[in-house]
Amino acid sequence: xxxxxxxxxxxxxxxxxxxxxxxxxxxxxxxxxxxxxxxxxxxxxxxxxxxxxxxxxxxxxxxxxxxxxxxxxxxxxxxxxxxxxxxxxxxxxxxxxxxxxxxxxxxxxxxxxxxxxxxxxxxxxxxxxxxxxxxxxxxxxxxxxxxxxxxxxxxxxxxxxxxxxxxxxxxxxxxxxxxxxxxxxxxxxxxxxxxxx
Numbered sequence: 001x002x003x004x005x006x007x008x009x010x011x012x013x014x015x016x017x018x019x020x021x022x023x024x025x026x027x028x029x030x031x032x033x034x035x036x037x038x039x040x041x042x043x044x045x046x047x048x049x050x051x052x053x054x055x056x057x058x059x060x061x062x063x064x065x066x067x068x069x070x071x072x073x074x075x076x077x078x079x080x081x082x083x084x085x086x087x088x089x090x091x092x093x094x095x096x097x098x099x100x101x102x103x104x105x106x107x108x109x110x111x112x113x114x115x116x117x118x119x120x121x122x123x124x125x126x127x128x129x130x131x132x133x134x135x136x137x138x139x140x141x142x143x144x145x146x147x148x149x150x151x152x153x154x155x156x157x158x159x160x161x162x163x164x165x166x167x168x169x170x171x172x173x174x175x176x177x178x179x180x181x182x183x184x185x186x187x188x189x190x191x192x193x194x195x196x197x
Contacts, residue, residue, distance in 0.1 A: 004048060005045070005046055005063075006019070006021065006046075007020050007022070007043065008021075009038060009041055009043065011025075012035065014030075014035045017030050017034070019063075027061070028062060028063030029062050029084075030063050032091075032093075033091055033092065046065065047066065047070045049061070049070050062084060072091065073091060075132060076125070076129075079128045080124055082121065082125070086121075089114060090111075090117065094114070098110075100168075104130060106126050106130070108123055133168060134166070159190055160190060160193060160194075165197050169197055170197070176193075176196060177189050
């Protein structure tokens with residue numbers, strides 16, 4: 001099983017990337033999230049998920065800019081009736097944070113607004129993924145906080161955990177605070193997050 005491929009970014013379109021690794025071009029299907037993350041890069045590391053088409057046995061590699069996005073892709077394809085193409089559409093329409101917030105908030109209308117996702121599928125996604133997100137199964141806890149939030153967000157999050165709040169709720173609150181005030185220090189993050197928790 002291939003974990004990731006690193007190399008020169010030979011081709012990049014909104015739906016596909018080709019990574020040149022020692023003269024071999026690895027083609028993979030990508031989401032718009034990954035496309036945005038890879039734009040302008042000469043070199044890239046892309047995390048791989050191989051999907052086998054149950055109808056004809058053909059294999060397709062899907063590439064993701066982060067392990068977090070790949071894990072969400074795996075979780076979405078685990079939902080009854082959701083295939084790889086639908087999962088890619090979901091991840092192209094919503095960021096990881098927006099998707100988690102929609103599922104935790106049971107925002108069926110937001111999910112239903114994604115092309116190809118009907119009411120029943122949106123309801124199934126909420127039903128089957130909500131507990132996994134609450135338990136933190138869909139993401140490594142280190143990834144709950146964006147890299148650009150850095151040590152400040154982690155320090156504030158640790159303090160909030162010590163106060164007894166759950167990781168998913170902390171993540172949601174801290175990200176909302178940093179969205180409103182990207183330059184917030186630890187104390188400001190904690191105070192603002194407490195108002196949201």
